[in-house]
Amino acid sequence: MNLARLDLNLVVALRALLEERNVTRAGQRIGLSQPAMSAALARLRRHFDDDLLARVGGHYELTALGQVLMDRTSTAYDVLERLFASQADFDPAKESREFKLVASDYAVAVFGTELARVVHEEAPGIRLRFTQTPPSVTDDTATLLSATDGLLMPHGVVSDFPATELFEDRWVFLVADDHPSVETRLTRNDLARLPWVTYQRTYDAPAVRQLGMLGVEPRVEVSVDSFQLLPLLVAGTRRIALVQARLARLMAPIAAVRVLEPPYEAVPLREALWWHPVHTHDAAHIWLRETAARVGRRMADVPE
Numbered sequence: 606m607n608l609a610r611l612d613l614n615l616v617v618a619l620r621a622l623l624e625e626r627n628v629t630r631a632g633q634r635i636g637l638s639q640p641a642m643s644a645a646l647a648r649l650r651r652h653f654d655d656d657l658l659a660r661v662g663g664h665y666e667l668t669a670l671g672q673v674l675m676d677r678t679s680t681a682y683d684v685l686e687r688l689f690a691s692q693a694d695f696d697p698a699k700e701s702r703e704f705k706l707v708a709s710d711y712a713v714a715v716f717g718t719e720l721a722r723v724v725h726e727e728a729p730g731i732r733l734r735f736t737q738t739p740p741s742v743t744d745d746t747a748t749l750l751s752a753t754d755g756l757l758m759p760h761g762v763v764s765d766f767p768a769t770e771l772f773e774d775r776w777v778f779l780v781a782d783d784h785p786s787v788e789t790r791l792t793r794n795d796l797a798r799l800p801w802v803t804y805q806r807t808y809d810a811p812a813v814r815q816l817g818m819l820g821v822e823p824r825v826e827v828s829v830d831s832f833q834l835l836p837l838l839v840a841g842t843r844r845i846a847l848v849q850a851r852l853a854r855l856m857a858p859i860a861a862v863r864v865l866e867p868p869y870e871a872v873p874l875r876e877a878l879w880w881h882p883v884h885t886h887d888a889a890h891i892w893l894r895e896t897a898a899r900v901g902r903r904m905a906d907v908p909e
Contacts, residue, residue, distance in 0.1 A: 615652075616685060618645040620678045626658060626665045683752035684883075695888035697728035697896075704893055705734045707742075707749065708757035711832035712876060715851040716757065716771060720900045727896070737830075740805075750881035754893060760875045767885060768877040769894045771901035774849045776812040776871040779839045782861040786843070791868050793821055795845070800826035802838040802846045812847060812871040819869055836860035849874060876901075 621631035622642075632642030650656055657674070658665040667675065708717060713735050724731050738758070742749055746763050750756060756763070757771070780787045787795060796816065801823040803813065816823060827838055835846040836856040848856075853864050878897050884890040 701730035703732040704754040712757035756879040768879045771876045772904040774874040778865045779846045779862045802827040802844045805830040
């Protein structure tokens, strides 16, 4: 494929057509007349040798290739937008820009809130948008990172991409304040016999994978796609949950739970900001990474 022969404006037209599934609406969305949009669709059909939009009754539906191109086009559009938004110089006090960060609710709660406070004070025109980490993060990390400004994720999940170190945390267990069979400490037998509530994406918890090496298979009773819900699903039950110590401290005032140390030496958690190499030399992104690292160093002064 010779990119020099392609009209990259067609990426904009393709995205609008696939999402609107209507030539007129797609043209209105990107400021093209109906004839101009029809001409763009004709060029796209010749390029892909596919109708992309097929008339079914009184409306259009995406062809099989159109369905495949939907997500790819959105990603390509984001990459191009970020590419041409790159800057040689960046003044955070004067600039207006949005940074998109992919993160778990844990990372937003213990780190993102402080990062947002610092950005609010130092760069009033900068916006942060946090989006939930998708289950497919390990399947195609490159695509995810190319369409965002960064991924907040501990070491041990992704690799082969540049990262800025942020902070460390440790793992602790939660049990209900009035748990009938757990007093001041947990045993490995407790971990095997008691029901668990877990974070849905277990790859985010290397300490859970570590249990398998110790011969402990958690008996999962409830799983949820939110770290912050774990304490609430433990309170008033016989369940146990493995959570990050910094989050446990934040949630302690609103959940009737006790924090207990693991009955084994749990691997620590080292949170980092991962980014795609395309952002490495962008002045705005350098500022974001340096600000994030500074916030992380402040957190290190208050260890959990």
